[in-house]
Amino acid sequence: MLTEPMWRASARCRRDNAVYFFAPPHFERKPEKDAREGAARALCRACPVQQECLEYSLEVSEPHGIWGGLNELERKRLVRKRAAEREAAQQYA
Template sequence: MAFYDRSPGDLWQAHAACRGPEAFLFFAPTHFEKKEEKISRETRAKMICDSCPVRGDCLDYALAIREPHGIWGGLTEQERRVRLARQTG
């Protein structure tokens, strides 16, 4: 497993397309979210990821630290778990 420094020195994060007013799309809300709302939110977040210049770095980071929440690198928590299982299986 790679070591990642979580300090502000992670320059790729400064270039992430998810930084800004729609950052809330990348994580589940604190209130109940209907299935349709979740699908819509995740689809919108993934659309932002599609044009992100650091999408690969983001996904690599999330996989390396086993990030359990949110959309990172265009993948949901479940999609990342499946990818990790395939890599280790």
């Protein structure tokens, strides 16, 4: 069982604004998604634990929501980019 990470105590996202961080159960049109994610990203930009949150979400392969200011697709892109950078660094080591 995973324990609650320490950084969560300093998180800007709380129960009352959690609605911005995850897609609703009904179909969400792109403008609505963009607005919701924009609100979440604004909170993330001002969050003192943004990097810890992002790294945690990558570590546990969090499949949903905004974490550390990035949505699911952006996190997947970041994982691929880091893997490519590691591979390139090994080739020149």
